Amino acid sequence: MDCVVVGGGLAGLASAVWLTEAGHRVTLLERRGSLGGRTISMPLAAVDDVPDNGQHVFASGYRDLMRYLDSVGTRGHVEFPGHMTVREPGGATRTQAFGGVTGLRTAFGDLPGVTGFDRVRTMLAQGRLVRHVLARPAWLDEVTADEWFRRIKMPQSARDALWDGIVIGLTGDKTEISSARVPADLLRTGIRRAIEQRTAVSIGYPTVDLDTLFVDGAEKFFANHGVEGRNRAVVASVDVADGAVTGVTLTDGEHVAAAAVICAVPVWNITGLLDNVPGHEAIYAAAKQLTPVPIVSVNLYLDRDIGMVDWGEILYGGEGVLEQVWDRQRMHGRDPKDNYFYSTTVSAAYDLVGMSNDEIVDMQMTMLRRYFPDTADARVVHAHVVRMPKSTFAQRPGSAGIRPDQRTAVHGLALAGDWTRTDWTTTMEGAAQSAARAVDVVLSDR
Ligand SMILES: Cc1cc2nc3c(=O)[nH]c(=O)nc-3n(C[C@H](O)[C@H](O)[C@H](O)COP(=O)(O)OP(=O)(O)OC[C@H]3O[C@@H](n4cnc5c(N)ncnc54)[C@H](O)[C@@H]3O)c2cc1C
Structure with a gap:
């Protein structure tokens, strides 16, 4: 055919x-x-490097994507380390594993910044949340994720520490915009896949740039199998x-x-x-x-090691300015002989997307200095701001089934x-x- x-x-x-x-x-x-759509690399002559248009993370339930990587021969370039770290202003860190003892502690409300009675409230609210995720009541698509958290009485401290970040991570959008049904369904899919695969839900990352991961293997496949790419x-x-x-x-x-x-x-x-x-x-x-949702990423080349303790760190309270930092030395086995490369992500970056490059880099460096004490005197060797005004799409309440x-x-x-x-x-x-x-x-x- x-x-x-x-x-x-x-x-x-x-x-x-x-x-x-x-x-x-x-x-x-x-x-x-060129091929790749929204998953592409962008060669940067100034630093002789090939950063991506934004960090792409994998979930352990990504079955069809892994099948694609098998087809093009690049599956070996994805790693699932089983942990990420939350960092607070001042530099305190807490590494979160997705299963085992840390997973259990999370279930019992033991989260950074969640203390006293809030721990019990968090545990109870998470129980209600899991019940809704499994039962899928029809009203979930009538309310935003923000309203859902209020209905289940999730304490603000637990939202700041974990749940708002999970919604942004899963849906790409803010809790006050996204339908509650979207994160609920995704959590359900993740739980189902974890049970099928008998593994804890985990996230992972590519150990190579996105072109090498997704495009180069496809181009080789096309050449070997006579696919005409125009x-x-x-x-x-x-x-x-x-x-x-x-x-x-x-x-x-x-x-x-x-x-x-x-x-x-x-x-x-x-x-x-x-x-x-x-x-x-x-x-x-x-x-x-x-409707489209923007993501702003910055590829930051610095003159020193900022002291990350994990491949990816979520900045507690960094919403809207600097939410996640990724250590390309660890992730890509990169040799930092000329500079240290960190990429940053702000999802649902409605405010940031209209700002100038200098404003964005200044704001992010100020945040880095607050969270990473070793960055106090760090110098920016090169900064590459990537605005993707159409990164993902929003699913507002009432959009289930459309x-x-x-x-x-x-x-x-x-x-x-x-x-x-x-x-x-x-x-x-x-x-x-x-x-x-x-x-x-x-x-x-x-
Ligand atoms: C910065 C960023 C970070 C992200 N982070 C993550 C993440 O961490 N985890 C995750 O799972 N997902 C993430 N995503 C989302 C993910 O990248 C997308 O969901 C996915 O790549 C979409 O693939 P697609 O093939 O559906 O669309 P696209 O990649 O947009 O591909 C569509 C292609 O169609 C082409 N096209 C359009 N019109 C025409 C036409 N008329 N004729 C011919 N060609 C046409 C376009 O040029 C494009 O190449 C992120 C996205 C961005 C931008």
Whole structure:
């Protein structure tokens, strides 16, 4: 079968690889000059380095993404160390493991900054939270995560120490915006996967840059298996005749014929592409509700070691300015002979995204000095601010069930991308799972 995949992000790459593995001829059309979509590296001549567009962390339940890495031969470049560290102003740290004794202590409300009666309240609130996660009451999609925490009486100290950060980490958005249903469903998926895999829920990281992890292996696979990859090929429409897909038309008017098409563009690029597809109005309406959320990351090259004790550290109380710091020396085995490289992340960075680079770097260095005493006199050798105004998408209350299925009303046409319906939200695994499902749809349509 001649297949076209539109979009060279993770969902498109995985679709192209898996259709090829299933024995089909694939053309991959990507509108930009390179593959990778939202998971890319950005070479920096000033420091002769290849940082990423933002730290991407993995969860232990990322099954389809790991299958993609197996297909392109790079699975060995992901590590799950089983712990992260929370750091307080002044430099006190507490390493959090995701299972075992530390996991149990967390369950009993033993969190940084949570003292006295708040520990008991936290333990009780977490019990209610787990009950809701498992029972999935319908009202969870009527309230924000913020309101949910109030209903279950989660103490503010426990929210500051753990739970608000978990919501931002899982949904990419603030507790007062995200539907409670989104983190609840993700926790449920994580628990289910942990039980299936008989492991504790854990998070991990790539030990190489994102291009090496996701793109280089795919390009080798394409070269070895005759996949035609065309960059700067912008698709204008998906073409349909008699209820079946016939291919796509590019913005320069070229028609690329195909018996199967997987359309793996991001939510903010779908409108207009499916005008020939019956039912496109509902898909466009859903896309309108899934609004973009910004992430700001800074690749900071400093003249000294700032004294991190873990690969990733969450700054307690750093919300909105500097939430997480990542130690590339530890994660990539990087030799700090010229400088020390730390990357930082602020999710749901609605305020930061409009500020100047200098303002962002100044604010982050001030925070680093508060949390890492060794940074007092540190000099910035080079700072690279990455604004991604469209990083992830928000799911506000009332949006459960609006994400469209991979199957469309058209024979041979499937949708993919992190915004289509999966067990996950806007994540790499959501993209990979959507690809697995989209491939199943077009293969079952044959
Ligand atoms: C800074 C940042 C940090 C993140 N952190 C994490 C994390 O820690 N963990 C996690 O799991 N996820 C994280 N994510 C989310 C994750 O990167 C995305 O969910 C995932 O990469 C989306 O993949 P996708 O293939 O669905 O979309 P994309 O990667 O956006 O790919 C879509 C592709 O389609 C192309 N395209 C669009 N229109 C057309 C057209 N008309 N014709 C041809 N091509 C077209 C685009 O150019 C793009 O290459 C993060 C995202 C960002 C930006």
